[in-house]
Amino acid sequence: MKKSSFICLLTIFGSLLLVTGCGKPDAPPAASGSGSPTTVQTIGVSFETLQTEFWVAALKAFETELARRHIRMLQAVADGDANRQIEQVRNFITRKVDGIIMVPKDARACIPVIKAANAANIPIVLFNRPPAESDAKSVAVVADNFTLARDTVAFLVAEARKAGGKYKALHLIGDLGDINAIGRRDGFDAAVSNATDVIEVVARVPTEWNNEKAYAGVVNALQKHPDIRLIFTPSDLHLPSIASALRNAGKWHKRGEPGHVLLAGFDGDATAYQMLVDGYLDATGVQDVYFEVEASIQAVLDARAGKPVPPTILDPGFVIHAGNLEEKAARMWGAKKK
Amino acid sequence: MSPEQQRLVMRALDAAPLVLFALVLAGFGALSPSFLAPANLVNVLVQSSAIAIVATGMTFVLLTAGVDLSVGSIMFVAAAVSGKLLLAQGWPPSLVVAGIIALGGLCGLLNGLLIARLGLIAFIATLGTQYVGRGFGMWLTETRAMNLPEAFTQLASNRLLGVPLPVIVAALVVAAAHAFLMRTPRGRQIYAVGQDAAAARKAGVNVRGVLWTVYVLCGLCAGLGGAVALAQIGSVAPTFGANKEFAAIAAAVLGGTSLFGGRGRVWPGTVFGAVLIQGIENGLNHLNADPYLYPLITAGIIFVAVLLDSARGRLRRTLGRRRIRPD
Numbered sequence: 001m002k003k004s005s006f007i008c009l010l011t012i013f014g015s016l017l018l019v020t021g022c023g024k025p026d027a028p029p030a031a032s033g034s035g036s037p038t039t040v041q042t043i044g045v046s047f048e049t050l051q052t053e054f055w056v057a058a059l060k061a062f063e064t065e066l067a068r069r070h071i072r073m074l075q076a077v078a079d080g081d082a083n084r085q086i087e088q089v090r091n092f093i094t095r096k097v098d099g100i101i102m103v104p105k106d107a108r109a110c111i112p113v114i115k116a117a118n119a120a121n122i123p124i125v126l127f128n129r130p131p132a133e134s135d136a137k138s139v140a141v142v143a144d145n146f147t148l149a150r151d152t153v154a155f156l157v158a159e160a161r162k163a164g165g166k167y168k169a170l171h172l173i174g175d176l177g178d179i180n181a182i183g184r185r186d187g188f189d190a191a192v193s194n195a196t197d198v199i200e201v202v203a204r205v206p207t208e209w210n211n212e213k214a215y216a217g218v219v220n221a222l223q224k225h226p227d228i229r230l231i232f233t234p235s236d237l238h239l240p241s242i243a244s245a246l247r248n249a250g251k252w253h254k255r256g257e258p259g260h261v262l263l264a265g266f267d268g269d270a271t272a273y274q275m276l277v278d279g280y281l282d283a284t285g286v287q288d289v290y291f292e293v294e295a296s297i298q299a300v301l302d303a304r305a306g307k308p309v310p311p312t313i314l315d316p317g318f319v320i321h322a323g324n325l326e327e328k329a330a331r332m333w334g335a336k337k338k
Numbered sequence: 339m340s341p342e343q344q345r346l347v348m349r350a351l352d353a354a355p356l357v358l359f360a361l362v363l364a365g366f367g368a369l370s371p372s373f374l375a376p377a378n379l380v381n382v383l384v385q386s387s388a389i390a391i392v393a394t395g396m397t398f399v400l401l402t403a404g405v406d407l408s409v410g411s412i413m414f415v416a417a418a419v420s421g422k423l424l425l426a427q428g429w430p431p432s433l434v435v436a437g438i439i440a441l442g443g444l445c446g447l448l449n450g451l452l453i454a455r456l457g458l459i460a461f462i463a464t465l466g467t468q469y470v471g472r473g474f475g476m477w478l479t480e481t482r483a484m485n486l487p488e489a490f491t492q493l494a495s496n497r498l499l500g501v502p503l504p505v506i507v508a509a510l511v512v513a514a515a516h517a518f519l520m521r522t523p524r525g526r527q528i529y530a531v532g533q534d535a536a537a538a539r540k541a542g543v544n545v546r547g548v549l550w551t552v553y554v555l556c557g558l559c560a561g562l563g564g565a566v567a568l569a570q571i572g573s574v575a576p577t578f579g580a581n582k583e584f585a586a587i588a589a590a591v592l593g594g595t596s597l598f599g600g601r602g603r604v605w606p607g608t609v610f611g612a613v614l615i616q617g618i619e620n621g622l623n624h625l626n627a628d629p630y631l632y633p634l635i636t637a638g639i640i641f642v643a644v645l646l647d648s649a650r651g652r653l654r655r656t657l658g659r660r661r662i663r664p665d
Contacts, residue, residue: 050481052481079469176629205629211578212571216385216616224378240575243485
């Protein structure tokens with residue numbers, strides 16, 4: 001093999017290693033025993049992916065909060081590969097970290113590593129996604145997807161009632177294999193089941209968290225039902241696609257303008273914040289990233305100190321809309337990114 | 339079965355993708371008459387245009403018995419770069435589109451280097467570039483959505499003589515690809531390499547040159563397909579282009595392109611495959627089908643198409659066998 005070809009190969013595989021998420025120590029190590037307020041010195045944080053703004057915001061919040069508490073953070077990103085994530089978490093265990101926080105790729109595949117952490121007496125917290133039922137012991141810090149989606153949609157229903165008339169609704173559904181998407185779907189269904197006098201759901205579109213599918217779904221639904229006047233998306237990720245489809249259909253109007261389509265999302269990202277400010281979005285259910293991050297770290301500290309920790313800690317989140325935007329924006333992670 | 343009967347069955351199987359396509363359209367039309375409304379059929383064509391372009395590039399690669407798993411990542415990288423150029427640098431949309439296509443070609447060159455020059459297996463090489471591409475795009479966007487200006491998204495809603503621009507672009511790409519494959523020596527060499535690379539080499543075909551050609555063309559198509567999809571969606575999200583390689587392969591295979599190389603056509607095969615995939619999704623939307631049925635129905639139709647393709651292959655081998663003694 002020629003030298004140039006060898007260098008080329010080396011560069012490509014070097015890049016591969018970089019992007020496929022080898023674990024790397026990120027935060028500076030805490031001075032061991034140098035006045036640290038806790039005996040926990042190192043926590044391993046494993047993310048399934050960084051493919052959404054929510055995960056990136058959460059990772060940054062972990063970095064900030066752990067640095068504030070003088071705890072060293074080992075981080076790993078599995079790029080959507082459940083097996084790779086298992087190996088990365090096993091590495092944490094081998095390195096004898098004081099606690100593990102993970103966003104599992106798969107609710108079942110993570111059970112063996114939870115058991116391995118249990119055997120090594122290392123507290124393990126699952127961030128934002130609960131594990132499947134098993135005898136493995138862990139703490140799950142999760143958004144109350146059902147309640148938050150229900151309350152967000154209930155806000156839209158109330159707006160529809162105020163405006164009067166019957167509203168045809170389009171319901172986007174995320175990845176049917178994601179328990180969070182299912183919770184949000186059930187929350188939507190619960191809210192509209194009590195409002196059949198105002199809301200008629202005429203279209204349900206599974207998006208698999210894919211913007212192209214979301215766009216096509218909204219365009220198709222509007223083609224079939226040009227009189228759709230209410231849309232709920234289970235993730236703010238899809239808001240630009242919805243905006244594009246509504247714009248093409250001549251239905252992109254601000255609140256209060258004739259022809260405005262009631263629109264609500266979930267997550268609380270930067271696009272949602274901007275759309276709320278601009279008047280195109282009516283509401284979004286905000287997952288309180290900062291609450292979830294603080295609760296996860298506290299759960300590790302408490303478990304390490306032998307204090308009782310409930311198996312599930314719920315993030316109640318909050319619904320943000322034009323009426324409470326100023327008051328709530330400080331806790332909206334998308335607003336803080338600005 | 340007599341040779342005449344075998345030829346009839348062969349013709350029927352050759353027409354199977356088109357028959358399947360017609361059956362699916364008729365089925366959805368019967369269940370939801372609005373599905374066959376002209377406006378919706380145009381809608382299906384517009385939505386199919388991006389995947390038809392990407393699948394056209396994929397057909398070139400599949401014809402050589404290769405595969406390109408990096409097309410989705412190429413779309414994402416091109417989209418991320420174009421987002422930066424539009425928003426941060428203020429480039430005009432037409433220049434950005436040209437940049438996207440060129441970037442796609444460069445990515446194709448990289449694949450060509452790995453496969454044709456360094457002799458890596460296409461599956462492994464393009465899997466590697468898939469990871470590199472997505473990682474690079476994520477690094478570039480910092481996992482943040484970029485909402486593109488209306489000057490760019492306007493491209494998707496423009497019409498020429500009443501025909502949506504994405505459809506025109508897709509039609510031009512398909513026509514050029516079809517002419518290239520059917521009318522040029524390099525096109526025929528692509529088929530020859532896919533049938534038997536060693537025999538093609540012995541016959542004087544520059545196999546490396548053919549491989550360079552198909553991967554660069556595939557990259558160009560991925561870049562252009564990405565531009566068309568991006569103009570429709572209006573934003574660069576971290577999931578942009580994800581799994582598009584599978585949609586492109588499915589479209590080509592549904593249209594009768596063999597995964598083992600040497601057999602398939604862009605027109606009508608791949609185009610019908612792409613429209614069929616989008617048509618199924620559109621039809622299910624129109625029926626307001628249970629979301630759990632989407633993968634089952636889509637997979638069922640693809641499965642039937644692949645079964646028909648397999649039966650066709652078996653029959654072709656039977657017909658091609660030398661008959662040493664009469665039955």
